[in-house]
Amino acid sequence: MHPAEIWIFRFVFLAFIGAFGVQIATRLRLFLRASNNIRVPDGESGVRIWRVAREVILQSRTIAERPLVGLAHLGVFWGFCAFALFTTVEFLRGLGVADLTATAWFATYALLLVPFALAVLVGITGLIIRRVFVRPPALGTSVSKESVLIGFFIITLMVTFLLDFTLTEGVAARVNWWVHELVILSFIVVIPGSKHFHLLVSPITVYLRSSDLATVPNLDFEREQVGLETLKDVERKQVLDAFTCVECGRCQVNCPAHATGKLLNPKTLILQNEDALLAGRMDATLADIFEATALWQCTTCGACEHHCPVGVEHLPLVIGARRGLVSNGDAPDVLGAVYNHLERRGNIWGLGADQRQKFVQAAGLEIFDSAKHEYLMWLGCAGSFEADFQKSLRSLFEILRARGITFGVLAKERCTGDVAKRTGNEYQFQELARANIEDFRAAGVRKILTSCPHCLRTIGVDYQEFGFAVEVVHSSVLVAAITRDVSVPVTSQVTFHDPCYLGRYSGHTEEPRTLLQRFGASISEPARHGANPFCCGAGGGLLFEEHEEGKRISQERFEQLQATGAATIVTACPFCSIMLKGAQASANSAVEFVDLMTFVEGRLKTVQ
Amino acid sequence: MILVIAEQQGGTLNRTSLETIAAAQQTGSEVKVAVPGADVSAVAAVLAAAQVAEVLCVQAPALEAYTLDGYVAALAQVVQDERPDHVFLPHTYLTRDFAPALAVRLGMALVTDCVGVRWQDGALIAARPMFQGRLLADVATSGPALVTFQIGAVRADSLVGGGAPAPMRTVTVAIDAGAIRQKPEAPFREARQAVDLTQAERIVSVGRGIKEQDKVEMARQLAAAIGAELGASRPICDLGWLPMDRQVGSSGQTVAPKLYLALGISGAIQHLVGMKGARTIVAINKDPEAPIFEVADYGIVGDLFDIVPAMLKELQG
Numbered sequence A: 001m002h003p004a005e006i007w008i009f010r011f012v013f014l015a016f017i018g019a020f021g022v023q024i025a026t027r028l029r030l031f032l033r034a035s036n037n038i039r040v041p042d043g044e045s046g047v048r049i050w051r052v053a054r055e056v057i058l059q060s061r062t063i064a065e066r067p068l069v070g071l072a073h074l075g076v077f078w079g080f081c082a083f084a085l086f087t088t089v090e091f092l093r094g095l096g097v098a099d100l101t102a103t104a105w106f107a108t109y110a111l112l113l114v115p116f117a118l119a120v121l122v123g124i125t126g127l128i129i130r131r132v133f134v135r136p137p138a139l140g141t142s143v144s145k146e147s148v149l150i151g152f153f154i155i156t157l158m159v160t161f162l163l164d165f166t167l168t169e170g171v172a173a174r175v176n177w178w179v180h181e182l183v184i185l186s187f188i189v190v191i192p193g194s195k196h197f198h199l200l201v202s203p204i205t206v207y208l209r210s211s212d213l214a215t216v217p218n219l220d221f222e223r224e225q226v227g228l229e230t231l232k233d234v235e236r237k238q239v240l241d242a243f244t245c246v247e248c249g250r251c252q253v254n255c256p257a258h259a260t261g262k263l264l265n266p267k268t269l270i271l272q273n274e275d276a277l278l279a280g281r282m283d284a285t286l287a288d289i290f291e292a293t294a295l296w297q298c299t300t301c302g303a304c305e306h307h308c309p310v311g312v313e314h315l316p317l318v319i320g321a322r323r324g325l326v327s328n329g330d331a332p333d334v335l336g337a338v339y340n341h342l343e344r345r346g347n348i349w350g351l352g353a354d355q356r357q358k359f360v361q362a363a364g365l366e367i368f369d370s371a372k373h374e375y376l377m378w379l380g381c382a383g384s385f386e387a388d389f390q391k392s393l394r395s396l397f398e399i400l401r402a403r404g405i406t407f408g409v410l411a412k413e414r415c416t417g418d419v420a421k422r423t424g425n426e427y428q429f430q431e432l433a434r435a436n437i438e439d440f441r442a443a444g445v446r447k448i449l450t451s452c453p454h455c456l457r458t459i460g461v462d463y464q465e466f467g468f469a470v471e472v473v474h475s476s477v478l479v480a481a482i483t484r485d486v487s488v489p490v491t492s493q494v495t496f497h498d499p500c501y502l503g504r505y506s507g508h509t510e511e512p513r514t515l516l517q518r519f520g521a522s523i524s525e526p527a528r529h530g531a532n533p534f535c536c537g538a539g540g541g542l543l544f545e546e547h548e549e550g551k552r553i554s555q556e557r558f559e560q561l562q563a564t565g566a567a568t569i570v571t572a573c574p575f576c577s578i579m580l581k582g583a584q585a586s587a588n589s590a591v592e593f594v595d596l597m598t599f600v601e602g603r604l605k606t607v608q
Numbered sequence B: 001m002i003l004v005i006a007e008q009q010g011g012t013l014n015r016t017s018l019e020t021i022a023a024a025q026q027t028g029s030e031v032k033v034a035v036p037g038a039d040v041s042a043v044a045a046v047l048a049a050a051q052v053a054e055v056l057c058v059q060a061p062a063l064e065a066y067t068l069d070g071y072v073a074a075l076a077q078v079v080q081d082e083r084p085d086h087v088f089l090p091h092t093y094l095t096r097d098f099a100p101a102l103a104v105r106l107g108m109a110l111v112t113d114c115v116g117v118r119w120q121d122g123a124l125i126a127a128r129p130m131f132q133g134r135l136l137a138d139v140a141t142s143g144p145a146l147v148t149f150q151i152g153a154v155r156a157d158s159l160v161g162g163g164a165p166a167p168m169r170t171v172t173v174a175i176d177a178g179a180i181r182q183k184p185e186a187p188f189r190e191a192r193q194a195v196d197l198t199q200a201e202r203i204v205s206v207g208r209g210i211k212e213q214d215k216v217e218m219a220r221q222l223a224a225a226i227g228a229e230l231g232a233s234r235p236i237c238d239l240g241w242l243p244m245d246r247q248v249g250s251s252g253q254t255v256a257p258k259l260y261l262a263l264g265i266s267g268a269i270q271h272l273v274g275m276k277g278a279r280t281i282v283a284i285n286k287d288p289e290a291p292i293f294e295v296a297d298y299g300i301v302g303d304l305f306d307i308v309p310a311m312l313k314e315l316q317g
Helices: A003-033 A045-057 A060-065 A067-094 A104-134 A145-166 A170-190 A195-208 A236-244 A250-254 A266-278 A286-290 A303-307 A314-327 A333-345 A353-362 A380-385 A387-402 A418-422 A426-443 A453-460 A462-466 A475-482 A510-518 A553-562 A574-587 A596-607 B016-025 B041-048 B068-082 B093-106 B213-225 B234-238 B269-275 B304-316
Strands: A375-378 A447-450 A471-474 A492-496 A521-523 A568-571 A592-595 B002-005 B031-037 B054-059 B086-090 B109-114 B116-120 B123-130 B135-140 B145-149 B168-172 B202-206 B229-232 B259-263 B280-285 B298-301
Touching (some): A003 A236, A045 A060, A045 A195, A236 A314, A333 A418, A333 A426, A387 A475, A447 A475, A453 A462, A510 A521, A510 A596, A568 A574, A568 A596, A574 B269, A592 A596, B031 B041, B068 B093, B093 B109, B123 B145, B229 B234
Parallel strands (some): A568 A592, B054 B168, B280 B298
Antiparallel strands (some): B123 B135
């Protein structure tokens, strides 16, 4: 290269990299000033590195639900990685540091890059066509000019690279080279301020994502933590999430609130966070930035987090913001009544303990004795007070007795605090949790059995932060394990509604199906099932909110289940059952509901 | 002598005053009753039917509408003139507003929300609940005190009536109307619903068992026949068969009527929580397994289209 060219390149390089650096500095500052909530639990780093290998290098999540798009992206991504050395070598040449372009290994390397370049071209062209012409709803209503620009940058880079094989000398060659370098440098400048920042941030956020959905650590009241009130309070992982979001819209498309016409849109939430951070609105309240209405429409189903390919955790942001609101007395009125019930009577409906006692006696339950009983049967609020769910529990008790499993109940129960935790009433949650854990320890409990997926998650996962870790199992899992010897011919056609807190949260999608098939049911699945169910609408405190914007989530889900054509809907969660039966009542339909345990017990009797 | 401050608004006696008079009678002391207002002669006549020594009509034009300053000024004068051993009041919203200021003005102790009083060595001991009713505390005062009584703690029907009406005396109090800092406005009634089921003594409620919109009329007739309000479970309101302000449930209205008649209501917990406070629950449902039967005092397992017309015939015939 001509010396003048090299000096010009040095100047241009410095200018562009400087512009890049300034933007990085701004974002780094935003990151560093936020409070540090980043914690990788001991022994998890290995698991997480393996996760990065699968999700980043192999692009498992982007390919999972959108195979063609995912593969196109894989081509572009691997091309990028492959070209890294090429870019470096050309920079070194341009800066006049070293010219390795004439070496033999570089020539071979360049040839090996050709299939990558072609893969990138095919991939990026497909993606541009999808964005501009196909216009999937997940990408929003208007076409992102920035994305199209980047797309053309990438095409230009590959084309100039391929042209370089034919243009070896002369002005055309130099122009080609400069175009290539200028486009790369422009790309680098655009990265921090666009969704392409994920190139740098997403391996970090994928690594830092918690292993459990909705990991929202306890507030430390000694240090006067009250939750997230203003943008100042947003924590480091949430700042990273704001920058890593690729605006793919998987969260939006799977969100039940968004699907039923509500204000809440998880993608918008993350982008609002980003916009506010970059605009420096540090004193703005989160209620203003996200709109409190939207924050209270979340059922905490976890679909958003579950689908995000770049490790964004939406729920800590929503629940954190709810905590900030509740700390200032700003919970919706219906929740105020629930909190009163929890405080005065220790259950979500404010019913008297004598009612639970009546059920305990009527069902012939024994009081838990660690010397006699293997399992503590945890009834939960629904098990203690809700007549329909109690029927399913009676079925469970029959199954357990038939199979010789010993179990007892606590003399008195109080709510696990699930609703308090998910709606941001952290103080009440911790009070309930500590009191429950004391009771468990005093009773010498080693294994807990429950039929409520919310209790399953709260006791099994959230209580661990208090140092309480025993085996907590859902009835479907235990019953599946103790009935392996049974097989009943198929006699009924059902559909199964996966509870979010059993399937998506706790990973148990197989056991209920195993049970159903083993006991003679053929299952018709709705489109949203298994690890990606559509919420019934009860979570996040929304059980109590009877006035919904848009369409009722429970009604939407009920229609989805009805559309499978099955005559029977099987549920495995008391709240799903309440919501879906409510939807059925309002829809004036005759489809039958049965709880999984009642289904199993009915057929178990026929084979005994 | 115990002075009871009775309460009236717009010429209507607040009947909790009678409970307070009963509480005063039960101490065995002489009882006088004072009632403030602009013209309280009608109310005073009702109070005079009780066995009390005297009824004082504490009157001034400035007392037409309730104001904190007006009442404190008037009642302070009365208490200073009458010099009772103690002053009893019902623990109403009004009392909660003016009693503290009155106590400070008079330099007297104030013991609130009491459920009972007794004498011990000549001193009055007032019992009041603490910590949301988990403990009952005995509060002893030295000297005359203002004591307010929890509504319902003393039964109004334990009031002893007098043979002849008690003497009534008008006490005109001088109040500087210009010194009253509060400006009362028209009474505010939360007009969110046209129907207030929480005030209804009887409710006939329909659920999905009613099957069709025009069958709701049958329930309406039954409600009219027994002087009840019409209520509904959520599905009925969702379908638009009855307006939302008739919904009984955890986020509809929470009701505690004397009689709740549930027609074709299964008793899902969201509904139950809204009506479990009812004194007597009667349920009619075809499904013997319906959860409503767990809380019903009287239950009929049967077809409401047979039962309700039969009930109507009995009631109207």
